[in-house]
Amino acid sequence: xxxxxxxxxxxxxxxxLLAIDPAGAGGACLHALPGPVRDRWLxxxxxxxxxxxxxxRVPAGIADGRLLGGLxxxxxxxxxxxxxxxxxLAEADGGIILLAMAERLGPGTAARLxxxxxxxxxxxxxxxxxxxxxxxxxxxxxxxxxxxxxxxPAALLDRLAFRLDLTPLRAGEAPLxxxxxxxxxxxxxxxxxxxxxxLEALCGTALALGIGSLRAPLLALRVARAAAALAGRxxxxxxxxxxxxxxxxxxxxxxLPAAEPPEPEPPPPxxxxxxxxTPPPPPPEAEALQDILLAAAAASMPAGLLNQLRLAxxxxxxxxxxxxxxxxxxxxxxxxxxxxxxxxxxxSRLALVETLRAAAPWQRLRGATSGRLAIRPEDLRxxxxxxxxxxxxxxxxxxxxxxxxxxxAEAKGAVELLLADCYIRRDKVALIAFRGTTxxxxxxxxxxxxxxxxxxxxxxxxxxxxxxxxxxxxxLLAEAIRRRGQTPLVVLLTDGRANVARDGxxxxxxxxxxxxxxxxxxxxxxxxxxLVDTSPRPQEAGRRLAAEMGARYLPLPMADAATxxxxxxxxxxxxxxxxxx
Amino acid sequence: MSGRPAFPFxxxxxxxxxxxxxxxxxxxxxxxxxxxxxxxxxxxxTAVRALAALLPEIPVVDGCPYxxxxxxxxxxxxxxxxxxxxGPLPGHLSPVAVVDLPLGATEDRVxxxxxxxxxxxHGEKAFEPGLLARANRGFLYIDEANLLEDHLVDLLLxxxxxxxxxxxxxxxxxxxxxxxxxxxxxxxEEGELRPQLLDRFGLSVEVATPQDLPSxxxxxxxxxxxxxxPAGFLAAWSDAEAMLRSxxxxxxxxxxxxxxxxxxxxxxxxxCMALGTDGLRGELTLIxxxxxxxxxxGGDAVxxxxxxxxxxxxxxxxxxxxxxDEAVSTTRVxxxxxxxxxx
Numbered sequence: 001x002x003x004x005x006x007x008x009x010x011x012x013x014x015x016x017l018l019a020i021d022p023a024g025a026g027g028a029c030l031h032a033l034p035g036p037v038r039d040r041w042l043x044x045x046x047x048x049x050x051x052x053x054x055x056x057r058v059p060a061g062i063a064d065g066r067l068l069g070g071l072x073x074x075x076x077x078x079x080x081x082x083x084x085x086x087x088x089l090a091e092a093d094g095g096i097i098l099l100a101m102a103e104r105l106g107p108g109t110a111a112r113l114x115x116x117x118x119x120x121x122x123x124x125x126x127x128x129x130x131x132x133x134x135x136x137x138x139x140x141x142x143x144x145x146x147x148x149x150x151x152x153p154a155a156l157l158d159r160l161a162f163r164l165d166l167t168p169l170r171a172g173e174a175p176l177x178x179x180x181x182x183x184x185x186x187x188x189x190x191x192x193x194x195x196x197x198x199l200e201a202l203c204g205t206a207l208a209l210g211i212g213s214l215r216a217p218l219l220a221l222r223v224a225r226a227a228a229a230l231a232g233r234x235x236x237x238x239x240x241x242x243x244x245x246x247x248x249x250x251x252x253x254x255x256l257p258a259a260e261p262p263e264p265e266p267p268p269p270x271x272x273x274x275x276x277x278t279p280p281p282p283p284p285e286a287e288a289l290q291d292i293l294l295a296a297a298a299a300s301m302p303a304g305l306l307n308q309l310r311l312a313x314x315x316x317x318x319x320x321x322x323x324x325x326x327x328x329x330x331x332x333x334x335x336x337x338x339x340x341x342x343x344x345x346x347x348s349r350l351a352l353v354e355t356l357r358a359a360a361p362w363q364r365l366r367g368a369t370s371g372r373l374a375i376r377p378e379d380l381r382x383x384x385x386x387x388x389x390x391x392x393x394x395x396x397x398x399x400x401x402x403x404x405x406x407x408x409a410e411a412k413g414a415v416e417l418l419l420a421d422c423y424i425r426r427d428k429v430a431l432i433a434f435r436g437t438t439x440x441x442x443x444x445x446x447x448x449x450x451x452x453x454x455x456x457x458x459x460x461x462x463x464x465x466x467x468x469x470x471x472x473x474x475x476l477l478a479e480a481i482r483r484r485g486q487t488p489l490v491v492l493l494t495d496g497r498a499n500v501a502r503d504g505x506x507x508x509x510x511x512x513x514x515x516x517x518x519x520x521x522x523x524x525x526x527x528x529x530x531l532v533d534t535s536p537r538p539q540e541a542g543r544r545l546a547a548e549m550g551a552r553y554l555p556l557p558m559a560d561a562a563t564x565x566x567x568x569x570x571x572x573x574x575x576x577x578x579x580x581x
Numbered sequence: 582m583s584g585r586p587a588f589p590f591x592x593x594x595x596x597x598x599x600x601x602x603x604x605x606x607x608x609x610x611x612x613x614x615x616x617x618x619x620x621x622x623x624x625x626x627t628a629v630r631a632l633a634a635l636l637p638e639i640p641v642v643d644g645c646p647y648x649x650x651x652x653x654x655x656x657x658x659x660x661x662x663x664x665x666x667x668g669p670l671p672g673h674l675s676p677v678a679v680v681d682l683p684l685g686a687t688e689d690r691v692x693x694x695x696x697x698x699x700x701x702x703h704g705e706k707a708f709e710p711g712l713l714a715r716a717n718r719g720f721l722y723i724d725e726a727n728l729l730e731d732h733l734v735d736l737l738l739x740x741x742x743x744x745x746x747x748x749x750x751x752x753x754x755x756x757x758x759x760x761x762x763x764x765x766x767x768x769x770e771e772g773e774l775r776p777q778l779l780d781r782f783g784l785s786v787e788v789a790t791p792q793d794l795p796s797x798x799x800x801x802x803x804x805x806x807x808x809x810x811p812a813g814f815l816a817a818w819s820d821a822e823a824m825l826r827s828x829x830x831x832x833x834x835x836x837x838x839x840x841x842x843x844x845x846x847x848x849x850x851x852x853c854m855a856l857g858t859d860g861l862r863g864e865l866t867l868i869x870x871x872x873x874x875x876x877x878x879g880g881d882a883v884x885x886x887x888x889x890x891x892x893x894x895x896x897x898x899x900x901x902x903x904x905x906d907e908a909v910s911t912t913r914v915x916x917x918x919x920x921x922x923x924x
Contacts, residue, residue, distance in 0.1 A: 064685040125690035213622035
């Protein structure tokens with residue numbers, strides 16, 4: 001009975017629960033590369049849904065007209081009057097939408113989806129039409145992100161009950177599950193009751209795990225109900241909340257429960273009880289239940305996370321990356337992000353289909369003969385672009401013991417100063433800190449000044465100087481930023497003396513050699529950089545490292561506020577020119 | 582096409598400052614709207630969507646798409662003005678509009694455009710009013726305000742400043758009144774809001790998820806009950822909603838009679854000077870909000886207690902941004918209040 005379920009068994013169970021109540025559970029985030037395992041899971045989910053359930057795939061970068069609905073160009077031209085077309089979301093009412101490459105989903109699209117999930121309907125005011133349609137649906141986000149900085153938008157993740165990681169599974173480990181008929185469970189679901197203790201235990205567990213959003217316990221409650229319905233029970237027993245805590249709360253944990261972290265023990269049995277019904281166990285006190293739930297949730301926290309959290313020692317650090325912010329818009333370059341009415345001048349580019357769409361309803365009125373379109377200047381739509389050359393500044397801050405002694409506070413001050421500058425220029429910032437034996441990405445690229453300041457304030461000092469690890473990390477992040485079409489700029493604040501090698505061992509000569517090697521790798525990658533030497537007296541070590549990196553060198557004693565920000569700005573524009581080549 | 586009914590306002594657990602700000606804005610729409618910024622899953626949009634049910638009905642000219650006020654001759658649309666010349670305007674009571682501006686809305690739907698159907702069917706050049714017309718004398722709600730596209734923000738700022746929507750497109754030349762209260766919500770982690778837009782909001786509140794277990798449980802309990810039986814839940818809360826509505830109504834009636842003593846005016850001025858807020862808007866908002874609060878709570882004259890309570894929402898978004906000051910705006914306001922008003 002009490003066997004540890006395999007990751008695949010877990011994933012199949014999640015699919016089953018999602019298939020019982022897609023809109024209630026919100027959906028699932030499926031972290032996997034495209035391949036047979038992911039296909040198998042999707043196939044399983046589809047087989048579990050009633051025949052004919054809508055199943056729509058939303059491509060990355062979908063246009064608003066297709067997502068929310070708008071004017072049907074062909075039908076409008078044919079009919080000579082405006083004809084509306086339903087969007088994907090309305091078409092998927094009662095079913096599932098698949099978000100391809102969810103890690104690339106923009107904050108705008110995520111916000112539109114969030115509004116639909118919250119209200120159960122899609123509202124669009126587009127192309128002269130006001131459209132309202134029901135859209136109760138489950139979302140399956142296909143996340144192909146690799147690093148921690150590539151993740152679906154937090155606003156979306158917050159609304160999906162399940163987070164599944166299928167990356168470690170091989171095709172052989174993922175057999176197609178037997179087909180189940182869930183009609184009985186679906187019919188039972190509205191009548192399933194949950195006691196006050198269940199609700200209290202789920203809320204308590206979420207709080208103990210440092211989960212801020214109240215959607216998490218609510219989703220867990222719904223999942224518990226679906227599980228009870230699956231087991232043919234009219235009331236939630238203690239089994240289902242544990243199951244829900246494991247699937248819904250565990251993966252969201254940002255801290256360990258205050259008490260001794262419970263050992264990941266075998267989770268409670270989750271075989272479906274035989275239909276003849278063993279009498280459900282009596283509901284325990286909410287607190288006892290909460291302990292069970294915490295244990296269950298701990299089992300689903302990734303092992304890496306546990307360690308990481310222990311090190312970070314508290315909430316607030318492991319927040320999900322908010323990838324968002326204002327897009328820089330440029331009239332001519334970048335990725336098209338929509339269109340607007342406007343005249344074709346100054347090199348702006350015509351949005352052909354949008355222009356036709358604007359002109360279509362008028363054709364009969366304008367007396368257009370068949371085969372010829374009458375287009376007027378007011379129909380013209382021009383493309384809007386997101387400018388590619390947004391800068392993302394990576395701050396690599398030395399928080400080692402020597403730096404702490406010297407001037408960590410000043411370094412922090414300098415970073416804050418630069419943050420203010422980045423804020424004005426709407427740049428993204430990222431923060432890497434290195435101390436002890438490793439370098440840690442404290443903040444993935446973000447526009448949020450608030451978050452940057454928060455993670456900087458919480459930066460402790462002490463330990464060795466693992467310079468090579470820091471530079472490696474910076475290079476990795478810079479490369480990810482480049483892949484996203486932005487221009488990375490590395491600002492390294494250090495007193496320049498590496499004494500910890502990549503493998504975490506001390507020893508100055510080897511550490512220094514490795515640091516120089518990492519620095520040369522940065523130069524080879526044509527990374528634009530600035531090294532701010534924070535040592536009390538400018539050191540030869542810092543200058544040498546800057547030279548190896550191909551970075552500008554700026555000793556802090558001479559760097560007052562103005563010089564510092566001037567230096568970053570000029571280095572930044574140099575980076576932009578470099579990107580333009 | 583039913584859509585879910587809105588969660589009742591009185592059933593929202595905690596979030597006192599947000600509720601206070603929304604109620605104050607409901608008592609005196611002239612304060613200029615509310616911006617709610619905060620964490621995910623705190624009920625920001627729930628609270629705003631619940632606002633519609635609380636607002637008392639207003640008199641509206643029969644058949645006017647801009648919902649003109651029959652008793653206010655200064656704010657009539659051109660059509661109503663010409664009808665007014667022929668005698669008093671017929672009117673009826675109608676709920677205050679709370680218009681959603683969905684993300685992805687196109688400009689033509691926001692400002693209005695030529696009515697294509699009528700143009701095609703009858704060859705008439707008629708104006709089809711947009712969202713701004715529907716929102717006249719009501720509320721315009723932007724969820725995720727920081728994700729609104731730039732050209733729409735420009736447009737809203739322009740209309741909000743002039744109180745008038747001017748449409749010059751597709752051979753139309755129309756101007757109509759568009760006085761609305763902006764209500765926005767958003768998450769600061771998704772990016773900052775433009776200062777110009779920030780300034781359009783009378784009050785701004787910051788919300789966070791409750792951290793105490795009992796209120797978290799209560800939130801989930803109510804939400805779950807609502808989800809499972811919306812009609813029953815609404816019925817159970819209808820008394821509380823009705824009571825709140827009549828309190829707002831009473832407060833509106835008393836608003837003109839609330840006294841603002843010289844001392845309170847001076848306090849407000851000093852507070853704004855101490856904080857270095859730009860312009861007079863902060864001061865005006867502070868006084869108006871305090872007056873609305875006093876009316877809502879049944880007082881007769883604005884006192885220090887009222888000023889203290891509304892100072893953070895009225896002023897925190899008007900401080901000149903100093904990215905280096907670690908203190909959040911709220912703390913700065915509270916500090917200044919403390920220094921000025923004493924303990």
